[in-house]
Amino acid sequence: GLLLLTNDSEWAARITDPASHLDKTYHVQIDTHPDETLVRKLTSGISSDGELLRARSAKVVRTGEKHCWLEIVLDEGRNRQIRRMLKALDIEVLQLIRTAIGPLRLGDLSKRSCRLLSANEKQALDRALSVQQPFGCFPRGIELSRLSSHEPEEEQGCLYDPRRRR
Numbered sequence: 001g002l003l004l005l006t007n008d009s010e011w012a013a014r015i016t017d018p019a020s021h022l023d024k025t026y027h028v029q030i031d032t033h034p035d036e037t038l039v040r041k042l043t044s045g046i047s048s049d050g051e052l053l054r055a056r057s058a059k060v061v062r063t064g065e066k067h068c069w070l071e072i073v074l075d076e077g078r079n080r081q082i083r084r085m086l087k088a089l090d091i092e093v094l095q096l097i098r099t100a101i102g103p104l105r106l107g108d109l110s111k112r113s114c115r116l117l118s119a120n121e122k123q124a125l126d127r128a129l130s131v132q133q134p135f136g137c138f139p140r141g142i143e144l145s146r147l148s149s150h151e152p153e154e155e156q157g158c159l160y161d162p163r164r165r166r
Helices: 009-016 036-044 081-088 119-128
Strands: 024-030 046-048 051-053 057-063 068-074 093-101
Touching: 024 081, 036 057, 036 068, 046 081, 051 081, 068 081, 081 093
Parallel strands: none
Antiparallel strands: 024 068, 024 093, 046 051, 057 068
């Protein structure tokens, strides 16, 4: 599933913090065929270990002979939240794949592949987090070759250069 890798721990913490309420979308294969009651329970809330866990939205994506795929959107993303919710309903999770974080979609990126985020994707994530950063400033570790026709001043420190040690 979709993973974001960065060496900017502050930015990563904002992305993963449940308090950010950044939507995270998952495709979940389960060992049963759900009814409308299951979907309603996932969105209204399920008690697990003293916590009320709920999905922002849930829907059936496709069904097979023995299994079913759900799309579940979380806006808090607590530890193992989907697995805990479904376990409380005696439903086994067969596969769990994150397909989106906020506006960033996994798309057609093949298994075991990676790529750099574009400037537009990074800016869309920051907007979704309501983070205001000056134009051209990105977390360390997101390498961009050039933003404009001129090079930024050295002291700005906005672009990550893998050849330069800090």
